Every structure is written in structure tokens, then in C-alpha cells.
Amino acid sequence: MLGKAIHSAVFVASLLVTSVxxxxxxxxxxxxxxxxxxxxxxxxYHSPSxxxxxxxxxxxxxxxxxxxxxxxxxxxxxxxSVTGVVDAPAAINSPIGCASCHTSAAxxxxxxxxxSGESVGSLGPSAVCTVCHQGRxxxxxxxxxxxNLDEDEVDPDLSFVNVHDGVAAATMHGAQVRGGYQYLGRDxxxxxxxxxxxxxxxxxxxxxxxxxxxxxxxxxxxxxxxxEAIRTRHHDFDGDGDTAEGIHGEIETLRDRLGEAISDYAAxxxxxxxxxxxxAFPYFFADTNGDGAIDADEAAFPNRYQGWTLRLLKxxxxxxxxxxxxxxxxxxxxxxxxxxxxxxxxxxxxxDVDVPLVRRD
Numbered sequence: 001m002l003g004k005a006i007h008s009a010v011f012v013a014s015l016l017v018t019s020v021x022x023x024x025x026x027x028x029x030x031x032x033x034x035x036x037x038x039x040x041x042x043x044x045y046h047s048p049s050x051x052x053x054x055x056x057x058x059x060x061x062x063x064x065x066x067x068x069x070x071x072x073x074x075x076x077x078x079x080x081s082v083t084g085v086v087d088a089p090a091a092i093n094s095p096i097g098c099a100s101c102h103t104s105a106a107x108x109x110x111x112x113x114x115x116s117g118e119s120v121g122s123l124g125p126s127a128v129c130t131v132c133h134q135g136r137x138x139x140x141x142x143x144x145x146x147x148n149l150d151e152d153e154v155d156p157d158l159s160f161v162n163v164h165d166g167v168a169a170a171t172m173h174g175a176q177v178r179g180g181y182q183y184l185g186r187d188x189x190x191x192x193x194x195x196x197x198x199x200x201x202x203x204x205x206x207x208x209x210x211x212x213x214x215x216x217x218x219x220x221x222x223x224x225x226x227x228e229a230i231r232t233r234h235h236d237f238d239g240d241g242d243t244a245e246g247i248h249g250e251i252e253t254l255r256d257r258l259g260e261a262i263s264d265y266a267a268x269x270x271x272x273x274x275x276x277x278x279x280a281f282p283y284f285f286a287d288t289n290g291d292g293a294i295d296a297d298e299a300a301f302p303n304r305y306q307g308w309t310l311r312l313l314k315x316x317x318x319x320x321x322x323x324x325x326x327x328x329x330x331x332x333x334x335x336x337x338x339x340x341x342x343x344x345x346x347x348x349x350x351x352d353v354d355v356p357l358v359r360r361d
Contacts, residue, residue: 013156032095034207042096050095057092064090066132067334068095073141075131078105084113101128101207114170114177114342116140126169129201135324137338142317146310152350154270158308160282163321168201171325174335181314183342192332195220204330206344212327237337239251239356247337255322257354262315263292269350271309278323311350313345 037043044050044204049067064071066087071090077083083105111121112130116138123130142161149155163170163179170179175188182188197216198204204212207235223228229246236243238253259276266274267275268355277289281298288298308316318339322328328336341356348355 033208034046035204037097040211042100042210045093045095047095050093058089058094059094060089060333061086066096069100070094072090072100072131073103073105076103076105076109078103080198084335085314092096094131106285112169114138114173114179116178118177120173120177124200126201130169133166133201134177135170135179135321136164137161137317138163139180139182142181142314146313147301149310151311152269152309154272154307154309156306158282158310160305160308160324161313161317162282165324166326167321167325168327168331169327170321171331171335175331179280180335180339182339183314183318183346186342187258187340188338189332190336192334207230228330232331232333237341239354246329247333251322251336251340254337254344254356255319256320258315258319258340258344259348261344261351261353262312262319263287264351264353265306265347266307270307270309270312273306274303274305274312276319281319284325288322311346314345318343 012189041047041049052067053063059068059071061071065075066072068090071086071094073079074081074086075084076086078099081087103360105129106128109127109131110121110123112123112127112134114134115136118139121132145158145161149158169177170177172192173179174190174192175182176190180188188316192197202215206213216231217227221227224246226246228248230262231245231247233247233250234243236325237247237250238257240253242249263277264272266272273287273290275285275292275298277283277285277294277295277299278296282304283299284305285298285300285303287294288303289295322336322340325331325336344353345355347353
């Protein structure tokens with residue numbers, strides 16, 4: 001195991017030097033690129049994304065593709081291994097770097113499979129991004145947990161289905177990959193087709209700093225100062241009467257309203273108050289003091305919420321899906337608006353919730 005790790009480290013180091021040297025002759029420009037990468041999430045050696053497994057001493061195979069550069073190289077088969085799988089645990093403290101994306105295997109990648117089992121091709125330079133920014137669950141994952149259950153009966157065997165962080169690619173492709181929970185009998189939009197000059201990940205995000213090129217957005221969307229104020233759809237989706245706010249505001253209001261509906265349903269139907277934490281896994285906890293908030297002592301795994309019904313689980317999944325893509329208002333606003341609206345409408349069948357009587361897409 002150690003021998004393989006050393007061999008892989010040497011291999012990756014040689015790839016890094018070769019690819020960077022071949023791609024960048026200008027040392028000044030290379031310095032700028034490296035500095036941008038070091039200050040970006042992908043190059044953060046201290047991020048929990050790359051340090052979470054330090055105590056174990058290795059990143060497990062099911063996590064290594066996205067949480068270790070060696071694991072990603074392994075997944076691509078750039079080290080001579082089988083493509084599409086990680087063969088062995090990977091090194092800790094190994095952020096995503098040059099050798100992750102600047103290899104022939106990465107450049108050749110064009111089709112990526114999603115948790116739903118669907119594959120999307122013709123991704124071009126977005127393929128490497130899509131591998132790790134798709135989440136780890138889907139409509140199919142949730143449906144597999146809730147077959148043959150009563151919609152509103154608490155089942156102690158149910159547990160929260162977490163889509164995982166970084167679901168931008170799942171949002172972008174919408175119904176095609178079923179990243180959110182899609183309710184039966186409802187139609188959902190597919191891939192959000194932006195203009196050709198903004199149709200790939202790196203067309204909008206700097207590939208090294210990951211920062212969004214907001215000036216490009218604002219050059220087309222005139223009359224606004226921030227991208228959050230951009231409005232590509234003009235209906236009042238959240239029912240607050242404000243059609244001047246950006247589509248980001250419509251999504252945020254609907255997500256907050258869904259959170260309130262989840263709390264009401266849990267207290268009234270499941271008879272077990274629930275609370276939400278953005279910081280602690282598994283995010284939904286028992287609200288033991290009934291104050292509507294999750295305190296530090298409540299946000300502990302033993303206090304995880306265990307009053308799940310089928311209806312509540314589906315709505316909570318979509319709430320988390322919307323939260324885990326803060327850029328959904330750009331990636332595919334129509335899809336997320338539909339998920340949030342349908343989740344609220346479902347809960348409204350059992351509790352008094354104000355469902356916006358407006359278009360859902």
C-alpha cells in the first residue's frame with residue numbers, strides 16, 4: 001500500500017511538472033495561476049474536504065475521487081488503473097491540483113455518469129468538473145428508501161437522505177439526471193441552456209481560482225449591479241408580490257418557506273419537532289427545546305431527527321438540495337423553483353401552508 005502511494009505520488013508529481021511546463025512557458029503567468037489555485041477551494045490544504053480523514057490516515061475509496069488528487073487520477077485511470085473506479089484508498093491532504101485536470105485522461109473525458117444511473121455526454125471541458133459536482137443521490141435514491149410506505153406514517157427505519165455537497169452539475173442538467181426529488185405526475189425542466197458563450201463550467205468560473213466572471217454576466221444583463229439581481233424569469237414565484245427582485249431572491253424565499261412548512265409538518269403530523277443546521281451532519285435534528293432553532297448541544301448525531309415520514313423525507317431532501325447549490329439561480333433556476341414549489345404543495349396537503357398560486361417554472 002505504501003509502495004503504491006509513493007509510486008503514485010512520484011507519478012503525479014511528474015505529471016504536474018510536465019503538464020504545467022508544457023502548458024505555461026511564461027513563468028510570470030504560471031505564478032499568477034499557481035497563486036490563484038492556492039487561494040481557491042481546490043487548493044486549500046486546510047479544508048475539511050481534504051483533511052476530514054486525517055485521523056484515519058487515508059481517504060476511503062468511496063470518497064477519494066473527489067477528496068484527493070491521487071484518488072481523482074486513479075478514477076480517471078491516468079495512473080494506468082481501470083477507468084471510472086478508485087482502486088485503493090488515497091492520500092490525505094492532497095487537494096485537487098494541476099495533475100487532476102491536465103492529463104490526457106482528463107482532457108479525453110467527455111461522458112459522466114450521475115447517481116441516478118443516467119449518463120451525460122458531450123460535456124467537453126465541463127466533464128472533469130461534473131465528476132465531483134453532481135452530489136451522491138437522486139430521485140431514485142430517495143424512491144429506493146420509501147417504497148410501499150404510507151405517506152404520513154412515521155417509520156423508525158427511515159433516515160435522512162443527504163444529496164451531499166456541490167450539486168451544481170445535477171442542478172444544471174435538471175430532469176435529465178433527476179438530482180432533486182421529482183414528484184410523480186409532475187414535469188420538470190431539463191438542461192438549462194444558456195447562451196453558447198456561457199454553457200460550460202469554465203466559461204463562467206475561472207478554472208484556477210473558481211471565481212465567477214461576473215463582469216461577463218453583467219455585460220449582457222444590463223440594469224443590475226450584482227448577479228443575484230439578475231432575473232431571467234418574470235413571474236412572482238414566491239407569491240410575495242415582488243417581481244423586481246432577482247430570481248435568487250425568489251428561490252431563497254421559497255426555500256425559507258419550505259423550511260417553515262417542514263417544521264410545521266414535523267410538529268403537527270409526525271408529532272416530533274424538527275430543526276435544521278447548515279453545519280452539522282446529518283443537518284436535521286430533533287428540536288428538543290422547541291424553540292425553532294438547533295443549538296450547539298442539539299446538533300449532535302445522537303440527536304439526529306428520527307421522526308421521518310415519506311412525505312417529510314422527500315421535502316427535506318429537496319430543501320437540502322436547494323441549499324447545497326447556492327448558485328442554482330444561475331445553474332438552472334427553473335428546476336429548483338419546481339422542486340421547492342412541489343415540496344411545499346405536498347406538505348400543504350396535511351398542514352396549513354401558503355402555496356404560491358403562481359407558475360412554478
